[in-house]
Structure formats: structure tokens, C-alpha cells
Amino acid sequence: MAERRFHFMVQDDTGDQCPGDIVIVSAWNGTFKPDPHASFTIVLSQRPLEHGTPAPTADNVAICMPASSVRLPAAVREARASYGGESPDAGPGRLPLRVLNSYAEGSIAVAHQLAITPREVFVSGSAGPRYDLLARALIARTRKAERCWRAINEALSRPDVAPSRIDEGQLRGKLEHLLSKAPTATAAEASARVSMIAGGSSPLDVDSRPAALAEDVAHLRCLCERRTDAEQLEWMRSYMEEARPHDGSQLEDDYPYTIEQLSFVALVDQPHLIDGMRATFEVFRSTYAKQYATLHADHWSETKTIQATLKLARPTAHALGKLNTLTRLGEPVAIDELQAFDELLRQPSGCSQQDVEPALVSAPTCPACHLAFADVSLASQATDVIEGLEQGLAEQQTRLASKAVHRILGQGGAKLERFLQIVRAADLTDLALVLDDQLLAFLDELLAEPISAPPYER
Ligand SMILES: [Zn+2]
Ligand SMILES: [Zn+2]
Incomplete structure (x- = not known):
């Protein structure tokens, strides 16, 4: 593989100078051997990424490939001639714009994902491509991987000293x-x-x-x-x-x-630390068990209150469910709240476990209800759901009033009386009671009627 090699220095984040290589190759095929002393190697391939092009195996190597083939040695010479000579230690320096763009639109192959894109490296500007950004990303990645390998190496040898070479x-x-x-x-x-x-x-x-x-x-x-x-x-x-x-x-x-x-x-x-670990664990566990038992008791007494509140809201849910079936009123409302309401009602309302604390010696949760220690409070959820149902019902009642009022005014009599009873029902229990299927059918028919002018406009 014909190649040209440039030395390139970057400063790492601790301020140390790190020497690396920028190498121009005609095509990248995976056989390239980076200099083992280089802290990073950036390969500029003149051929684009092809199907089956291998990724580099070393963490500190990046292969830059253009979107379409370029001729680099000539391009580099051309750029040098036009910008004046540069030191051979400064990398390939500026590139002609068409070459730069081809790399910017191309790809960078690395052993593992890098948070840097070709567009960030091959920017047009007076300073030439930002090889330094790429080099620093490679160095950082390599050092991070080295720390992991060192940890693995030590863990394999403990308590003996690990071999220093990784x-x-x-x-x-x-x-x-x-x-x-x-x-x-x-x-x-x-x-x-x-x-x-x-x-x-x-x-x-x-x-x-x-x-x-x-x-x-x-x-x-x-x-x-x-x-x-x-x-x-x-x-x-x-x-x-x-x-x-x-x-x-x-x-x-x-x-x-x-x-x-x-x-x-x-x-x-x-x-021998296993005994100390057991003791430390037991100190935590016994405190935990006491707190869990309190939480468990609070949770289930709170749940009782919530269930009572939910039961009081049943008429609201019932009336809303009925009104939601009247498609002529518009889209049903508070669907999610109705579903959540049913789910909350289905929740168990108590736990059969008498004394929880001793049971926590063998498991971290109550053996009967398995209440999670970090469980979300049901109380705020229930309050939100009931509020949503009440708002939904109010909305449906408003719709009903505005849509049906003109229709009903023309008819008067018993129908009007019955309708007003529904719309005005301040007590939701009453509303739920009057909203039987017969009445729903009546409302449905009513909403289907054409609007009749009220008597005084005739
Ligand atoms: Zn690797
Ligand atoms: Zn329980």
C-alpha cells in the first residue's frame, strides 16, 4: 500500500504533547499497521467507504474516507504550492475545497463510536482540517479503554499485584x-x-x-x-x-x-470480610424493615381512604360514561381518567399480612402484597383522576345544554321538565340516577332533531 506519513502533535486535556501520525493511503483495506509508539493514527484514504470495508481494530486509529475518490498526494502538493510551503511535521495541512468537501461528506471509520463527525473535522477555514479534534477524541477514547483494561487486569490478579503490561x-x-x-x-x-x-x-x-x-x-x-x-x-x-x-x-x-x-x-x-459485610447488611436491613413496616401500614390505611373516596365518585364516572355514548354531543371526554378510575377501583384495598417486619428477614418486600418500597402514592393519582372526571362531566353537561336547549324550547311540557332536571342536576348522584337508558335514548333522539324556533320567535 503506497502511503505518505506526516507527524502531528496535539495537546491532550492535561496539557501533555502527544505525538501521532497522519497517513495518506490509496485505499484502506485493514492491513495497515499503525506505528505502535504513535498515541493516535489518522488515516486519510483516497477511496470512499465500500461494502465490506473493515473497521480498524485499534481504539486509537481513525480512517477518514471521502464521499468519492480523491487524489491526495497531488492535492496536498497543490495546496502547499498555493499557500506556501509548510513544515512536513504539520500534517497534510490545507486541502483544496473540493477534496475537503468530499471528506466532509464521507465517513470516519473507528473501532468504536466516536462523538465526532466528518463535517466537524473537514471544515473549510484558514487553519485547514481539524485533525486535532479527531486526534484528541481518539486519545480520550483510548485512555478510557485503558482504564477499563487496567481494572480488569487488576481484578483478575487480586490480591496479588497484576502484571504491569496490559x-x-x-x-x-x-x-x-x-x-x-x-x-x-x-x-x-x-x-x-x-x-x-x-x-x-x-x-x-x-x-x-x-x-x-x-x-x-x-x-x-x-x-x-x-x-x-x-x-x-x-x-x-x-x-x-x-x-x-x-x-x-x-x-x-x-x-x-x-x-x-x-x-x-x-x-x-x-x-474474611464476609462477616463484616453480613453485619453491615444486617444493620441496614433491620432499619429498612422498620421503615418498610411503617410504610406498609401507612400505605394500606391510605388506600382504604382512597377507595372510599373513589366509591363516592362512582356516580360521576357512571354519568360521564353514559353521556360519552351520545356521539351527537361530540368526542367523548376524559377517556383516560375513566380507564384509570376503573383500574384504581380494581386495586386491592388491603393486605392480609399481619406482622410485616419479621417477614423481611428473608425478602425485602411483604410476602403477601409485595409492595415496592419506592411505590408512588396512590392518593395524588386518585385525586387527579376524580378531578378529571368531574371536569369531563361538567363539559358534557355544558355541551348538552347548548346543543339541546333550542330543540327542547320548542316542545315544552314534560320533556322540558325532564331535560332541565338533567342539565341542572347539581348533585351528581341524582344525575347518575336519572340517566337511565330510556332517558339516554330520549336525549339521543332529541339531539338528532332539527332545531325548532322557540315559540316567541314564531
Ligand atoms: Zn477496542
Ligand atoms: Zn403486604
Whole structure:
């Protein structure tokens, strides 16, 4: 592959100078070997992206491809001649506008997603393409991945000191070996993440938090090396997962502290810590159980009140449901509220569990109702729904009055009396009672009649 190489320096975010390469190749086919000492390599391919063009494997390499073929060595010479010579260490410098545009509309292939687009790199301007932006993005990405690999490397060796040289291929092999030995039935998530990395994914695409990756690796190691302790820790952690306190809870401060203590990395380092972990967990759990029991009692007594309020709103829902069937009144209203109302009424109104607190030794929620600790309050939801129903009913009554008044005035008598009874019904219970099917049919017919002029206009 014919290539031309330029050295290019950028400053990283700590102010250090990082030397890298910008390389011009006729076409990118994946066989290119970047200089191992370069902190980044930007390849300018003269051929566009084709089907089957491989992505680079190294994190610090980016391949820039134009939208359609360009001739770069000539273009670079041409640009240099017209702008005056530049140092060979400054990269390919300015590009003619048509070449620049072709790259801007082209693509940048990297091993993993970068938050930078060809349009941001190949901007027209006096300073030439922004290779520096691309280089810095590559450096940042590479360092982030390195931190992940270091964490994995350390987690594999703990409590011994990890080998200082990081070989990604070797580490993937070790992870593969660990997966083959560990009884992973109880650690589905950790083993899924670790096997993605073992299978060739970048750690950054699995979980960009080095500490989380280290926990996954340590988790699998604990399952191999001290299974009983590992399973106990798994149980405590899954209990904690469900026992997450809601905002403003007294447990908000204790929770992160306890979670931090329940660490597989710590267990790998110091196996005897399992006793301390159990104690820390038990301190949290007993406080949690007391709070949960209070919440449980409050929740169910509140629910009783809500159910009573909901039952009082039944006539409103009934009347609204009936009026909604009169299509001549217009689109039905408060449909969502009617549905939510039915759902709220269907909610259980009590829990059979007598004493909740002792039951929380073996599980984080009540064995009978499984009330979630962070459950949303039903009270505000019920109030909103009832308000919505009342507004909806008022709207339908207004529609009914305005649409039917002219029709009814022409008729008078018993019909008028009956109609006024409906429209004026201030007490919703009365309205619901008078709104039987016979009356609905009457209203429906009435709304279908042509408007008759009132007697005084005749
Ligand atoms: Zn990678
Ligand atoms: Zn319960």
C-alpha cells in the first residue's frame, strides 16, 4: 500500500504533547499497521467507504474516507504550492475545497463510536482540517479503554499485584478461562458482560465504569474460589437492589454506604470480610424493615381512604360514561381518567399480612402484597383522576345544554321538565340516577332533531 506519513502533535486535556501520525493511503483495506509508539493514527484514504470495508481494530486509529475518490498526494502538493510551503511535521495541512468537501461528506471509520463527525473535522477555514479534534477524541477514547483494561487486569490478579503490561488478547483469554470454570447460573448479568469482553467487545461498549467491570470479574472469581460466600453476597446485593430507598427516606445516606461495602472486589482481596459485610447488611436491613413496616401500614390505611373516596365518585364516572355514548354531543371526554378510575377501583384495598417486619428477614418486600418500597402514592393519582372526571362531566353537561336547549324550547311540557332536571342536576348522584337508558335514548333522539324556533320567535 503506497502511503505518505506526516507527524502531528496535539495537546491532550492535561496539557501533555502527544505525538501521532497522519497517513495518506490509496485505499484502506485493514492491513495497515499503525506505528505502535504513535498515541493516535489518522488515516486519510483516497477511496470512499465500500461494502465490506473493515473497521480498524485499534481504539486509537481513525480512517477518514471521502464521499468519492480523491487524489491526495497531488492535492496536498497543490495546496502547499498555493499557500506556501509548510513544515512536513504539520500534517497534510490545507486541502483544496473540493477534496475537503468530499471528506466532509464521507465517513470516519473507528473501532468504536466516536462523538465526532466528518463535517466537524473537514471544515473549510484558514487553519485547514481539524485533525486535532479527531486526534484528541481518539486519545480520550483510548485512555478510557485503558482504564477499563487496567481494572480488569487488576481484578483478575487480586490480591496479588497484576502484571504491569496490559495485553488485551491475553486478558480476553483469561476472562474466557474464568467463564469456563465459574458456576455462572446465579450471575447472569456479570457473566454476560464478561463474555462480551472475552468475545472481543471493547470494555467501553459493555460498561465504561472501570469499577463496575472489576466487580463483574471479581464476582465470577468469587463463584470459583468461595462459592458459599459469593452466593451470600449475591443474595445481600439483590436484597439491596429491591430495597432502594425513595427520595427523602432516612435510609438515603445508609444505602450507598452499605452497597459500597458489599463488594466482590473486597471479598477477593480479603475473604474474611464476609462477616463484616453480613453485619453491615444486617444493620441496614433491620432499619429498612422498620421503615418498610411503617410504610406498609401507612400505605394500606391510605388506600382504604382512597377507595372510599373513589366509591363516592362512582356516580360521576357512571354519568360521564353514559353521556360519552351520545356521539351527537361530540368526542367523548376524559377517556383516560375513566380507564384509570376503573383500574384504581380494581386495586386491592388491603393486605392480609399481619406482622410485616419479621417477614423481611428473608425478602425485602411483604410476602403477601409485595409492595415496592419506592411505590408512588396512590392518593395524588386518585385525586387527579376524580378531578378529571368531574371536569369531563361538567363539559358534557355544558355541551348538552347548548346543543339541546333550542330543540327542547320548542316542545315544552314534560320533556322540558325532564331535560332541565338533567342539565341542572347539581348533585351528581341524582344525575347518575336519572340517566337511565330510556332517558339516554330520549336525549339521543332529541339531539338528532332539527332545531325548532322557540315559540316567541314564531
Ligand atoms: Zn477496542
Ligand atoms: Zn403486604
